[in-house]
Amino acid sequence: MPELPEVEILARHLRPLLRGRTIRSVDVRRVKILKPTSLRRFQKVLTGAKFTGLSRRGKYLLFGLEKSGKKILLLGHLGMTGKMFLALRNEKLPKHAAVVFDFGKANFIYEDTRYFGRMTLDLSAVEKLGPEPLDKKFSAAEFAENLKRSRQPIKVKLLDQSLVAGIGNIYAGEALFLAGISPRLSANRLNLAQVKKLHRAIRNVLTVAIKFGSTVPLKFLSGKSDGLFYFGRAAGTPDFYEERLRVYDRAGKPCANCGRPIKRIVQAARSTFYCPHCQNFH
DNA sequence: AACGCCGCCTGATCGC
DNA sequence: TGCGATCAGGCGGCGT
Numbered sequence: 001m002p003e004l005p006e007v008e009i010l011a012r013h014l015r016p017l018l019r020g021r022t023i024r025s026v027d028v029r030r031v032k033i034l035k036p037t038s039l040r041r042f043q044k045v046l047t048g049a050k051f052t053g054l055s056r057r058g059k060y061l062l063f064g065l066e067k068s069g070k071k072i073l074l075l076g077h078l079g080m081t082g083k084m085f086l087a088l089r090n091e092k093l094p095k096h097a098a099v100v101f102d103f104g105k106a107n108f109i110y111e112d113t114r115y116f117g118r119m120t121l122d123l124s125a126v127e128k129l130g131p132e133p134l135d136k137k138f139s140a141a142e143f144a145e146n147l148k149r150s151r152q153p154i155k156v157k158l159l160d161q162s163l164v165a166g167i168g169n170i171y172a173g174e175a176l177f178l179a180g181i182s183p184r185l186s187a188n189r190l191n192l193a194q195v196k197k198l199h200r201a202i203r204n205v206l207t208v209a210i211k212f213g214s215t216v217p218l219k220f221l222s223g224k225s226d227g228l229f230y231f232g233r234a235a236g237t238p239d240f241y242e243e244r245l246r247v248y249d250r251a252g253k254p255c256a257n258c259g260r261p262i263k264r265i266v267q268a269a270r271s272t273f274y275c276p277h278c279q280n281f282h
Numbered sequence: 283a284a285c286g287c288c289g290c291c292t293g294a295t296c297g298c
Numbered sequence: 299t300g301c302g303a304t305c306a307g308g309c310g311g312c313g314t
Contacts, residue, residue: 001307032290035310059308080307081292096292114291116308125309150284161309168308268286270307 002078003059004133004166005209010084011056017086018051018063018108027100030115034099037121045072045121046101058129058165075123079116085109129165133202138164140199147187147195154190154198155183156268167202170248171209173273175201177247182279183272184265212244247273 002010026043028034034042046065049072053064061076061084076084086106093100094111099119101108110119118125130146131138143164150157157163158172167175176183178201181194190198246256251264255275265272 077308079291079309112291113293114307116291118309152285159308 001080001168001170002082003168003171004056004206005171007056007059007061007078007166008210009213010078011054011061014061014084015054018054020050020052021103021106021108022050023047023065023101023108024104025102027102028098029093029100030096030098030112033110033112033115033118034120035118035122042121046074057126057132058161059168060126060129062126073121073123075118075120075126076110077118077125079112079114079118081113082117083109083111128162130160130162131164133164133166133206138199138203140196143199144190144192144195147190150187152187153183153267154181154185154187155272157187158202159268159270164202166206169270169272170245171202171205173247174245175205177274177279178205180279182276182281183267183274185281208244247275249273 023046026046028039028042031039045067049065049067051063052066052071055062055064059077061078063074063076065072065074076082078084086103086108089102089105089107091107093107093109096113096115097109097111098115098117099110110117131142146163147154147157150160152160155172155176158167158175159169161167173183175198179194179197181190181198247262249271250262250273252261254260255262255278257278258275260275260277262273263276265274
């Protein structure tokens with residue numbers, strides 16, 4: 001599941017590939033993912049528009065475009081299974097291609113097996129996001145203030161995108177392990193020292209994940225081979241962040257710190273992995 | 283207004 | 299062996 005680091009890696013990959021490309025036509029193969037933008041408006045606004053920039057906010061991609069001097073913002077989200085990539089026009093479209101932008105000799109494809117993602121002109125989702133965790137504006141003081149108002153388990157609260165943007169199931173668990181905090185502890189029960197530790201751990205985990213190429217290899221975020229557009233580190237190289245995960249998907253395996261088995265529990269219908277010994281309740 | 287629960291989707295896995 | 303049932307999971311919407 002793509003989280004902040006994965007989306008950041010993808011944004012860096014796509015930015016130079018998209019810049020200057022003009023959309024000749026827009027093929028929407030699954031209208032649902034445009035919601036709440038209508039198919040008619042989506043096609044009308046984007047046909048003839050030129051990509052000018054690409055940034056990231058939380059787990060969202062913000063595509064900047066321009067058309068007859070007018071600026072357009074297009075929002076993308078990968079959901080659970082989304083991928084975005086360029087492919088030659090004569091290549092066969094993937095089974096679950098949702099949106100295809102025609103660039104001429106190449107296509108820009110957004111495909112999404114489960115269709116949980118989005119490609120839309122509606123920006124309201126981004127306006128509701130909390131601070132960027134790697135931004136200076138993400139302060140421990142404000143973080144502490146917001147945690148005080150919640151009685152949810154801290155792991156569940158970290159998934160709330162209005163608290164901090166971009167954290168998902170994997171990095172929530174990793175940050176809590178690094179901070180030595182139990183995922184089951186109520187958000188409002190963290191003391192100031194723990195909040196500061198967690199604040200630091202979040203930034204650390206995300207920064208290192210980006211540096212090491214994120215948990216999900218780029219090839220899974222941007223299509224199979226990406227053909228001649230393939231970039232960066234070769235798929236399968238041993239330095240993907242996945243191999244550095246301390247707790248995620250490691251149930252029964254030894255804790256990197258104490259050697260005792262990592263435990264799996266379910267919180268808010270999602271898997272949580274943690275070390276009951278190193279992450280105590282206080 | 284914080285919070286829990288449902289629905290959206292498909293593919294992988296499970297049980298018989 | 300084959301097939302239906304179950305599960306996973308980010309997030310918006312809705313009811314309390």
